[in-house]
Amino acid sequence: NAVGCAEESFTTEVLIPACTSLVSPFNGETDVLVSSDITWNAIANATGYLVTIGTSSGASDLANGVDVGNTTTYNPPTDFPENTQIFVSITAYNSTGNAVGCYQESFTTENLQIIVPKFFTPNNDGYNDVWRIEDPKNEIKSIYIFDRYGKLLRNLTSVSEVWDGTFKNRNLKTDDYWYRIILMDGNVKTGHFTLKR
Numbered sequence: 001n002a003v004g005c006a007e008e009s010f011t012t013e014v015l016i017p018a019c020t021s022l023v024s025p026f027n028g029e030t031d032v033l034v035s036s037d038i039t040w041n042a043i044a045n046a047t048g049y050l051v052t053i054g055t056s057s058g059a060s061d062l063a064n065g066v067d068v069g070n071t072t073t074y075n076p077p078t079d080f081p082e083n084t085q086i087f088v089s090i091t092a093y094n095s096t097g098n099a100v101g102c103y104q105e106s107f108t109t110e111n112l113q114i115i116v117p118k119f120f121t122p123n124n125d126g127y128n129d130v131w132r133i134e135d136p137k138n139e140i141k142s143i144y145i146f147d148r149y150g151k152l153l154r155n156l157t158s159v160s161e162v163w164d165g166t167f168k169n170r171n172l173k174t175d176d177y178w179y180r181i182i183l184m185d186g187n188v189k190t191g192h193f194t195l196k197r
Contacts, residue, residue, distance in 0.1 A: 017046040017092035019102035023072075027105035031189045034079040034109050035118070038088060042072050043099070046092035054087050057104060062086070082112040110189070113137050116179065119194040122165035130162035131193065133181070144180040153177070165195050173197070 024039045025032040038051065051074045053062040068074050080086055087106045092099045115134040122129050133143060133156075143156040145163055153167045165172050174197045181189040 014094060014096045015045060016097045017043045017094055017099045019043075019099050020046075020049070020072075020090050020092050022088060022090070022105045022107075025107040027107065029107040031110045031191075032080075032086075032107045033191060034082050034112065036080070038074040038076070038090075040072050040090045043092040045094055046070070046099075047094045048092075050091040050093065050098070052089040052091070055081065055084055057087050057106075059087065065091075080109045082109055084109050114139060114181070114189065116181075116189075116191060117193060119196055120165070121196045122171070123197060130164050131195075132162045133159050135159040139183050139185070141182045141184050143182075146178045146180070147172075148176060148178070150178075165197075171197070 020040045020043050021027070022038065022040050025036055038053070040049070048067060048069050049072070051063050051066045051068055052060045053076070054060050055062065062080070063074070063076065066074065085106050085108050087104050089102065089104050091102060113136060117128070117131055117133070120128045120131040131145075133140065138159075140159055143159075143161075144152060145154040145156070146152055153172070154163050156163065172195060174195055176192050176194050178192045179190065183189065
């Protein structure tokens with residue numbers, strides 16, 4: 001073998017990042033809470049992301065290329081408008097440039113005719129002691145409440161019923177709980193809320 005040979009090296013190019021996609025809310029989701037954050041899949045060679053959000057395709061009236069750095073979550077400064085289709089573009093970038101050819105995704109926000117509390121505090125102080133949904137148009141057929149493991153805790157058959165944070169006469173702990181609302185038209189609305197003690 002040859003001896004005394006010098007080692008040589010080279011550096012490969014940095015490629016522009018690939019496109020990402022929404023994780024939450026997912027593309028096409030409906031009844032999304034107006035207070036939702038936007039999250040997406042991380043791209044390995046991205047050093048940051050630009051977020052554009054609008055109320056029509058191609059629009060940027062809610063966020064115009066906001067640079068969120070190398071995080072995969074955007075917390076909008078204000079709630080989304082209710083009962084509206086929201087269009088989102090997330091553009092990954094690095095030192096070489098921005099991702100290209102990425103498609104826009106969308107979701108539809110909840111109709112706040114039905115108002116679902118985000119939390120309640122069953123501590124008998126007279127404020128938010130029960131979890132109660134407002135349904136001024138009588139759209140709700142029934143409401144189911146579950147714990148984080150999917151165990152059914154309560155079935156409310158009308159909006160005049162409330163939940164006091166108990167199961168079998170035992171106080172449940174501070175945690176997030178999930179609801180499933182069955183509407184008169186057959187549609188289903190799901191989400192979660194917090195019980196704080």
